[in-house]
Amino acid sequence: MNPTRQRRLTIVIAVLVAVIISAALVVYALQQNMNYLFTPSQVQAGEATRYQNFRLGGMVKQGSIQRSSDSLKVTFTVIDASGAMPVEYNGILPDLFRENQSVIATGHMDDGRFVATEVLAKHDETYMPQELKDAMAKAHAGKHIDEAANQDKAQP
Amino acid sequence: MANWIPLWLHKLSSPPAFYRFAGALRPWAITLALLLGLVALYGGLVLAPPDYQQGDDYRIIFIHVPCAWMSLFIYGVMGVAAFIALVWRIKLAEVVAMASAPIGACFTFITLVTGSLWGERMWGTWWTWDARLTSELVLLFLYLGVIGLYHSFEDRRQGARTAAFLALIGIVNVPIVHFSVNWWNTLHQGSTIRLLGPSSIAPSMIWPLLTMMAATKLYYVASLFGRTRTDLLALESGKDWVRQIAETEGRA
Numbered sequence: 001m002n003p004t005r006q007r008r009l010t011i012v013i014a015v016l017v018a019v020i021i022s023a024a025l026v027v028y029a030l031q032q033n034m035n036y037l038f039t040p041s042q043v044q045a046g047e048a049t050r051y052q053n054f055r056l057g058g059m060v061k062q063g064s065i066q067r068s069s070d071s072l073k074v075t076f077t078v079i080d081a082s083g084a085m086p087v088e089y090n091g092i093l094p095d096l097f098r099e100n101q102s103v104i105a106t107g108h109m110d111d112g113r114f115v116a117t118e119v120l121a122k123h124d125e126t127y128m129p130q131e132l133k134d135a136m137a138k139a140h141a142g143k144h145i146d147e148a149a150n151q152d153k154a155q156p
Numbered sequence: 157m158a159n160w161i162p163l164w165l166h167k168l169s170s171p172p173a174f175y176r177f178a179g180a181l182r183p184w185a186i187t188l189a190l191l192l193g194l195v196a197l198y199g200g201l202v203l204a205p206p207d208y209q210q211g212d213d214y215r216i217i218f219i220h221v222p223c224a225w226m227s228l229f230i231y232g233v234m235g236v237a238a239f240i241a242l243v244w245r246i247k248l249a250e251v252v253a254m255a256s257a258p259i260g261a262c263f264t265f266i267t268l269v270t271g272s273l274w275g276e277r278m279w280g281t282w283w284t285w286d287a288r289l290t291s292e293l294v295l296l297f298l299y300l301g302v303i304g305l306y307h308s309f310e311d312r313r314q315g316a317r318t319a320a321f322l323a324l325i326g327i328v329n330v331p332i333v334h335f336s337v338n339w340w341n342t343l344h345q346g347s348t349i350r351l352l353g354p355s356s357i358a359p360s361m362i363w364p365l366l367t368m369m370a371a372t373k374l375y376y377v378a379s380l381f382g383r384t385r386t387d388l389l390a391l392e393s394g395k396d397w398v399r400q401i402a403e404t405e406g407r408a
Contacts (some may be wrong), residue, residue, distance in 0.1 A: 009243045016324065023328040027339065036286050036341040057341065068289040095282030096209070104343055120279045127214060128358040129205035 037104055041083030043114075056085060056114050057104045057122070065099060077113070078103065089116040096121035157211055169248045171388045172397040178381035185381065189374035192367050199364030207361075215275045217361075220270040221348075222368040223263045227295060228330050230260035230376060234302070235327035238320035247391065250316035253323060254306050255383035259376055261299035268292060279343060287336035288344035298326035299316075312391060 037057035038048045048054045064077035072137055073090045097103060097119065098132055107116035128136075167173050200218030202280040237253035238247055271289070272282045283289065304321045309315030337346045349355045355362060392398050 005243055012239065012242050012324070015321075016327075019325050019328050023332070027332065031339060036343065094278065095213075096278055097280075118281070120281055120284070120343060123209060123345055124342055124356075126356040127207050127210075127217070127348060127361050129360065130208045132358055133208035133257055136319040142288070 039080040039083065040078055041080055043085060044047035044083045048109075053106065053108050055104050055106050056087065056116075057087070057102070058083075060099050060103055062096070063100045063148070078105065083107050085114050086112070087114045087116055087119075089119050091117075091119070093119055094121040096123055164199050169246055171247060171392050171395075175388050175397075175401075178385050182378050182381040182385075185374045185378035189371050189378055192371035192374065193204055196364045196368035196371055200361075204301055204361045204364055205358075210278060213274070213335050216270050216274045218364055218368050220267060220274060221365060222372045223270065224267040224292070225369060226372045226376060227260060227267050227292070228265040228333060229373070230256050230263060231295065231299070231323075231327065231350075234260060234323050235330070240325040241317060242324065245317075247313070248388075250313060250320065251384050251387045251391065252380065253320050254302075254316050255380055255387055256300045257299050257306070257323070258343045259379050259383075261296060261303065263372070263376075264292065264299055266294040268296065286331070286342040286344055287340040288342050291329060291333040294329055295326075295374060298322070298329060302326070305313050 030147065034079070037055040040058050042048065043056060058078040061077040061079045061084065067074045071090070072092065073088070074093065075086065075088050078085050078087050087107075089105065089107075095147065102122040102124070104120045105114060105116035105122075106118040106123055107114055109115075125146040170178060179254075196218060196373075201215055204215070206212050234256040237249045239257065240249035241253055265367050268289075271292075276282045303321045305322055306312075306315045306319040310316065335346075336342060337344055348357050349362070349365070357365070389401070391397055
């Protein structure tokens with residue numbers, strides 16, 4: 001490699017390394033404070049008190065959806081592993097909104113409730129036909145029965 | 157040129173050799189791309205079963221995901237070509253880098269539009285400023301920046317080298333787009349197809365997706381070769397080999 005190319009190679013690599021280091025630092029810094037959402041337990045721990053408006057993310061608790069009969073008002077509870085938060089929303093919900101579905105609600109706290117101005121449904125990265133889902137659910141349930149049977153055997 | 161580079165590759169990087177090589181391969185690439193694209197569309201829109209959660213709406217994945225892959229892949233190719241162009245000043249590398257930018261920009265645009273349509277149906281919003289969506293938008297702006305910078309110079313080669321610098325710096329955004337769903341809490345779900353470990357998609361749905369991926373790759377090759385050929389002709393317009401082509405093809 002001749003000296004000119006050598007010099008150009010050094011400059012280009014130096015610039016590239018500098019850019020990569022600065023990008024890595026920016027990404028690292030943003031990971032500390034760029035939160036797209038807070039989970040119910042984070043909110044209960046007071047991590048969201050700095051924000052007037054924020055996003056709340058979690059699962060819709062089974063059996064918690066209550067729709068008003070005369071308006072679009074709906075209340076439900078969003079849960080995560082250890083926390084729960086009642087949510088109130090007045091508007092049209094996305095098609096995917098249902099029990100045990102991940103949702104992200106934007107809004108503010110009001111008297112211990114989260115009043116949402118927007119509710120988005122989040123879906124996971126799994127794609128499969130309904131029959132496969134049913135078969136897997138059956139297999140899963142079967143495993144539970146087996147485990148239960150084994151436990152019964154273990155306790156005479 | 158360093159002696160570890162094979163002679164055939166060295167020869168191929170000369171404009172007339174690449175012009176002939178690209179001209180010979182281009183019809184094959186475009187035919188295969190069309191065939192595979194049609195097979196993938198039929199497989200994805202007709203043969204693949206509806207999703208357990210999203211029903212038929214998920215079928216936009218067969219356009220959205222291959223285009224998203226291409227938006228990153230083409231940026232990678234452009235970045236490598238830009239690097240070669242900056243260090244070794246190989247004319248072909250400059251041309252390849254600059255010809256890739258509009259194709260990549262198109263794929264990025266399609267990704268954003270189809271993602272927006274899908275998001276409206278499934279999430280309930282056209283757009284949200286989460287890390288994946290924002291970094292993909294930045295990718296589009298990078299492509300547009302490269303195109304704009306290239307055309308803002310009178311001298312094409314100088315423009316190519318300046319724009320190559322932007323292309324090279326922008327390459328840090330590629331891993332950010334890819335890993336954004338792991339690094340931050342995003343509305344966008346994680347990766348479905350994994351190179352390492354099992355993919356979380358049924359076999360009846362994955363084959364049209366992979367076929368479409370092959371089709372978009374071949375389309376990129378065909379489009380890139382077409383653009384490269386015309387750019388090489390324009391850049392080398394004073395040279396003998398171009399004059400010969402003009403004489404033989406002009407008469408035909």
